[in-house]
Amino acid sequence: MPAEEKLPYCSDDQSKPFRVASSTSYDRNQTRYWRDYLKLRCHPVSDELVGHWPARPESFRTSLAEFSEQVHELAQTLLLLIAEGLGLDGGFFAGDLSGGDTQMNVNYYPPCPDPSVTLGLLPHCDRHLLTVLSQGDVAGLQARYRGRWLLVRPVPGAFIINFGHQMEIVTNGVLASVEHRALTNSAVARMSVATLIMPKMDCLIGPAPEMVSEANPPKFREFVFREFMAAYDTAAASREDVLEYFRIQQH
């Protein structure tokens, strides 16, 4: 899209259903972000929602609607299998837990002259339930495992599935949300597309009763998802700082 066509969509207003923004001017703890992004609402698809998406390029609206439906279907299948795997009712995640407006982040990391002083995205866990991520064919995603950052190598045509904070909370810690970050590189631009399956804003969330027992008491208190969204912003996406608001201290 030429710059002048992008301009009307540039905004930091998070309530907009389609917007373009840059986080290159934002820094935290000396590490600078190196990312432009497109954030949009992509599901449920309705005429009203599609009307907020750009009409050009010509195939954009139909391609996005189709991609969005397919990713949504994939996510629902995965949630069903996860529920069954945990011994929960197959429909456990259907309904309000995964029924919020689905958001898509299209992240663009331009080549960076000095990747040692930037990160595309700082370490974070995703705030919602489940992420379906495509990282294209340029490596850059890292996941934290036992204190070390591991590179998640791109596999052609494959999606990466990330559990968000809500998955960790409803499973009482059994399916932990993985901390991840995105590196930049000096040679080529990198793009990733993350589709985020969200609870409804007024969904009541807490550890599922089936995941709690005397030997395994609840690790998190109950809350309404809207409250989590606010805490996530206050804690600037830091994993431990945000979970601190909801953790029940064990004695």
Ligand SMILES: O=C(O)CCC(=O)C(=O)O
């Ligand atoms: O660029 C990536 O691979 C990661 C994107 C990501 O973590 C996000 O959008 O939340």
Ligand SMILES: [Fe+2]
């Ligand atoms: Fe993420």
